[in-house]
Amino acid sequence: xxxxxxxxxxxxxxxxxxxxxxxxxxxxxxxxxxxxxxxxxxxxxxxxxxxxxxxxxxxxxxxxxxxxxxxxxxxxxxxxxxxxxxxxxxxxxxxxxxxxxxxxxxxxxxxxxxxxxxxxxxxxxxxxxxxxxxxxxxxxxxxxxxxxxxxxxxxxxxxxxxxxxxxxxxxxxxxxxxxxxxxxxxxxxxxxxxxxxxxxxxxxxxxxxxxxxxxxxxxxxxxxxxxxxxxxxxxxxxxxxxxxxxxxxxxxxxxxxxxxxxxxxxxxxxxxxxxxxxxxxxxxxxxxxxxxxxxxxxxxxxxxxxxxxxxxxxxxxxxxxxxxxxxxxxxxxxxxxxxxxxxxxxxxxxxxxxxxxxxx
Amino acid sequence: xxxxxxxxxxxxxxxxxxxxxxxxxxxxxxxxxxxxxxxxxxxxxxxxxxxxxxxxxxxxxxxxxxxxxxxxxxxxxxxxxxxxxxxxxxxxxxxxxxxxxxxxxxxxxxxxxxxxxxxxxxxxxxxxxxxxxxxxxxxxxxxxxxxxxxxxxxxxxxxxxxxxxxxxxxxxxxxxxxxxxxxxxxxxxxxxxxxxxxxxxxxxxxxxxxxxxxxxxxxxxxxxxxxx
Numbered sequence: 001x002x003x004x005x006x007x008x009x010x011x012x013x014x015x016x017x018x019x020x021x022x023x024x025x026x027x028x029x030x031x032x033x034x035x036x037x038x039x040x041x042x043x044x045x046x047x048x049x050x051x052x053x054x055x056x057x058x059x060x061x062x063x064x065x066x067x068x069x070x071x072x073x074x075x076x077x078x079x080x081x082x083x084x085x086x087x088x089x090x091x092x093x094x095x096x097x098x099x100x101x102x103x104x105x106x107x108x109x110x111x112x113x114x115x116x117x118x119x120x121x122x123x124x125x126x127x128x129x130x131x132x133x134x135x136x137x138x139x140x141x142x143x144x145x146x147x148x149x150x151x152x153x154x155x156x157x158x159x160x161x162x163x164x165x166x167x168x169x170x171x172x173x174x175x176x177x178x179x180x181x182x183x184x185x186x187x188x189x190x191x192x193x194x195x196x197x198x199x200x201x202x203x204x205x206x207x208x209x210x211x212x213x214x215x216x217x218x219x220x221x222x223x224x225x226x227x228x229x230x231x232x233x234x235x236x237x238x239x240x241x242x243x244x245x246x247x248x249x250x251x252x253x254x255x256x257x258x259x260x261x262x263x264x265x266x267x268x269x270x271x272x273x274x275x276x277x278x279x280x281x282x283x284x285x286x287x288x289x290x291x292x293x294x295x296x297x298x299x300x301x302x303x304x305x306x307x308x309x310x311x312x313x314x315x316x317x318x319x320x321x322x323x324x325x326x327x328x329x330x331x332x333x334x335x336x337x338x339x340x341x342x343x344x345x346x347x348x349x350x351x352x353x354x355x356x357x358x359x360x
Numbered sequence: 361x362x363x364x365x366x367x368x369x370x371x372x373x374x375x376x377x378x379x380x381x382x383x384x385x386x387x388x389x390x391x392x393x394x395x396x397x398x399x400x401x402x403x404x405x406x407x408x409x410x411x412x413x414x415x416x417x418x419x420x421x422x423x424x425x426x427x428x429x430x431x432x433x434x435x436x437x438x439x440x441x442x443x444x445x446x447x448x449x450x451x452x453x454x455x456x457x458x459x460x461x462x463x464x465x466x467x468x469x470x471x472x473x474x475x476x477x478x479x480x481x482x483x484x485x486x487x488x489x490x491x492x493x494x495x496x497x498x499x500x501x502x503x504x505x506x507x508x509x510x511x512x513x514x515x516x517x518x519x520x521x522x523x524x525x526x527x528x529x530x531x532x533x534x535x536x537x538x539x540x541x542x543x544x545x546x547x548x549x550x551x552x553x554x555x556x557x558x559x560x561x562x563x564x565x566x567x568x569x570x571x572x573x574x575x576x577x578x579x580x581x582x583x584x585x586x587x588x
Contacts, residue, residue: 046482072485073494079486085479089501098497099487147487 001058002026002151002185006042007051008035015039015049015207024183027198027215029191035207036187040155043185044079045072056150057183078144082156084136086128092139093124099147106146110180117175118142134165141172145182152176154186158193173197191219191236192356195275216275235278235324236356237261241270250296250350256321262296263353275356280327282352285315286345287336297348303340306333313338317346361558365542369562372538375450376518379458380511383465387514388507390462391469392499396478413463417523420460424528428455452529453536457521461514468513472506472581473499505581509574516570519563539563 005018015035028036041047043054045062052069054062061075062068078099086095097103105111115121118138123131128139137157144152157173158166174197176182188194194201194215201218203211211218220236239253242260251268253261253276261276268274289298304323305316313333315326326346338344361369394406412420428446429435438446446452476499484494500507522540529536531545543559546552 044482044486046485071490072482073488073490075486076488077486079483081479081483083479085477085483087480087484087498098484098489100489102487143487153486 005053008049027194030204034204076150078149084140102146152184259320277354283326284347295347296350301346368542379518387465395473421524421527456524457518461517464513465510468510472503509577512574
């Protein structure tokens with residue numbers, strides 16, 4: 001449980017955010033320059049904001065102006081940044097046992113669990129400076145966890161890493177979340193990380209909190225144009241796996257009302273939920289179904305909304321029981337004579353359905 | 361080398377070593393402060409600290425004499441405390457050389473601390489280590505090569521100190537007559553060319569060894585940075 005109320009000014013920028021979240025994993029989402037890293041610094045006590053009220057699990061860490069202001073070392077909020085920032089003059093073990101009490105924590109049951117989850121055993125006696133990027137990030141995470149923090153603060157822990165490494169670190173964070181049950185607050189500009197990791201999501205834009213809620217809701221049904229612009233008007237769908245057709249390379253997902261979406265083959269078991277992203281410009285609208293097409297999805301749809309944005313139109317559709325948005329030109333709307341409530345056919349290539357994460 | 365000359369060399373080394381001992385802690389703290397303090401006031405402090413580097417040493421010596429002489433408040437306090445007079449003593453040599461060498465030490469530490477990634481200190485704080493613990497466990501070890509470079513430079517500068525020492529400590533055999541003062545004294549006497557040469561060779565050799573030590577420290581520092 002975290003509550004925070006922070007006002008911070010620098011240059012011409014003002015961060016003014018107030019929120020309450022029961023987490024346990026809170027994602028802070030926004031473009032670069034939206035103030036999300038500043039919010040993290042203010043919560044950590046690294047910057048002294050004129051207004052900073054921070055309370056984690058009932059413990060007041062800051063109450064400015066006027067009251068409490070605990071320095072960063074008294075807050076119990078361990079920072080993990082996109083650079084692992086290991087202490088280069090220490091061994092891996094020296095880094096892991098850096099925090100006061102971490103020596104004892106390392107040999108406790110929980111410490112052994114942390115070492116197991118992060119696969120730190122083979123790294124223990126190596127010099128921190130010679131580890132690979134992924135190994136360094138594992139050690140950084142272990143170092144933070146062994147300080148037994150009230151909450152982990154993660155500043156873009158995955159975003160800066162390249163493909164393979166990013167997946168590895170994200171998987172570790174998921175593992176830390178499920179196995180170790182550590183509350184976290186993390187900053188990201190990637191929707192896929194939010195979906196995979198966060199229970200509650202804060203969207204920041206220009207120093208203000210513009211939305212809060214479960215990530216799938218905030219991202220798939222942005223309530224205002226600001227949030228929509230921020231997350232992109234793409235479709236994020238959480239769908240149930242119906243069956244796999246490994247030979248055809250397809251996994252069928254349930255759209256509701258008897259409709260199925262053919263997505264690329266994935267390993268998620270039948271009846272589990274998967275997150276799928278479909279770009280709004282990757283869907284083709286037709287009056288009638290074509291007689292032969294390479295698109296694996298020819299789906300009956302109903303028009304539920306039409307919103308003009310510049311010279312384009314965002315068409316809201318209902319596919320079975322699943323709402324999606326499609327971006328077309330104003331010319332296409334005129335030629336197809338699209339109206340609310342009319343039946344249509346939507347064509348979606350299987351390869352245009354992107355698996356974002358496999359939920360556990 | 362005669363016994364007197366050996367005595368001069370040993371006195372020089374003793375003074376230089378004492379300079380490092382007395383100035384290392386204040387030098388490191390001042391260098392750290394100048395690197396990490398955000399206030400514009402730091403430029404004033406930096407100016408005061410660096411002043412002896414650009415002042416004629418004889419002026420520095422004069423200022424020290426005015427501040428620490430027997431009639432001054434500080435001079436009398438020293439007399440109360442130790443029962444001895446500061447001026448014209450080995451201690452005066454140490455004070456003069458320490459003041460003149462201080463900017464070299466401070467600047468070297470300041471640059472080394474500036475080279476330590478501040479984010480490491482932030483992470484250390486977030487892991488529960490306070491300001492001084494973070495300094496001792498992260499900043500100082502990482503800046504150590506720079507600290508050693510500064511100490512070696514201050515040591516070497518002390519070996520070569522003449523002007524400020526001449527004014528504050530005068531040229532007293534066995535007390536304040538280190539290598540530069542001994543050379544100056546010998547130059548005023550006829551027929552001492554061989555003795556002058558021996559001391560000059562010693563001076564060059566010691567200074568060169570000290571500079572090699574400083575160079576080794578900076579190689580170490582660069583290697584450490586590269587390994588990060």
